[in-house]
Amino acid sequence: MRYRILGTTQALRTDGTLVPVGGARLRALLTVLALRPGRTVPVSLLVDEVWDGDSPADATGALQALVGRLRRALGADAVESVEGGYRLATSGDDIDLHRFERLVGDGMRALADGDPAKATAVLDDALALWCGPALADLPDRTAEAARCETRRLDALRARHTAALALGHAEQSLPELTALCDSHPLDEPLQALRLRALRDAGRAAEALAAYEDVRQLLADRLGSDPGAELRALHAELLRHQDERPAEPRPLGNLRARLTSFVGRDDDIEAIRSDLATARLVTLLGPGGAGKTRLSQEAA
Structure with missing residues (x-):
């Protein structure tokens, strides 16, 4: 049985x-x-x-x-x-609870031994044992059920740590985001989400998420992020500083989508007028190409 x-x-x-x-x-x-x-x-x-x-x-x-x-x-x-x-x-x-405890221990040992693939398989088996809230039929289940839920959260953290080690950041992000929404003050979970964002090439989002966590901790607990989050934040900032500067557009002109052919005389006339006046106004019927001509001259 x-x-x-x-x-x-x-x-x-x-x-x-x-x-x-x-x-x-x-x-x-x-x-x-x-x-x-x-x-x-x-x-x-x-x-x-x-x-x-x-x-x-x-x-x-x-x-x-x-x-x-x-x-x-x-x-x-x-x-x-x-x-x-x-x-x-x-x-x-x-008993599923005791089997869960054994599998979580095995999975965490595999992760500590540098075998994230084995850890993932074992922890998946452990988490699959959950079919609802722990000890749902115990009249006063608060303390014991809370201990079970804490252990389940430990398993989820370890499972996502293994996933990141295997390069599965993008796949982990949806569940990590949901977990952080339901446990906003859990700094290890928040750190995993920031790492997943970083590994998925979304460093700017990771920096914004760190700022949200920092503000939340200040508002709720009156404290700063812990050492792990601060170190991760510093790493993200260094990564941003090391990125090559992106070429910036010169001025505020729209990018050219097509080539511009002809009207050399009109452009030369505009340049001549601009040499002697601060303001040059182009006149003509709608659709004559005044906007495009002015952009080309600029």
Whole structure:
């Protein structure tokens, strides 16, 4: 049997078919047990977690009844009675959360060892395990779910670090931008977005994004960007300074799109008049070519 708690709590047979686990409290009980696979969970903790502090008068009896229902759904041997509590008879790798944790660790080690291709594959497998908000069926899931979400964000950062190392900056930018929008004060994420913009040849956008982050940190936290962002900003500025100057148009005349043939006498007359007057006015009917003539003379 395998269990999912990264999203709605589910039990699956080895062939992948779902085992119905009906009832909110039944799913909450399975979630609490799955968080601690193979370990004894005390009765008092199970009662607190499943009933969220509003335990029934006969809490022990109510829990026994709930465990009986869970055994009927999963099999008699799925939940073991042990001294002081109950235990889910399974290994950590049969729980998606624990498998996720293992894969993230493997992916981060591959990244640290200089193998971004392996890191990408492993971290993709880890992130694919998420089917919704973590521990969705746990009544009071705030603290534990926040820890899971933090770990997921760690995995996403590592995944995009690997992508940039593989030269996939352009592909990473949409998700990185969305992540920065939802976590605007996360400086490591912001640094990854700036690097992706730089690597995609969009250094000017990266500089503008840095300024947005700097202003946001000042407004929200009253602080300056950290060392990583500041170093990246300095690197972007150096890159801008080293770029060859682009040729600038002379004056404010429009670029010529076609050649200009004839009317040499008219141009010579304009030049002659300009030698003696500050203002020369061209007169003629509409469409005669006054604008083009004046531009050519200029």
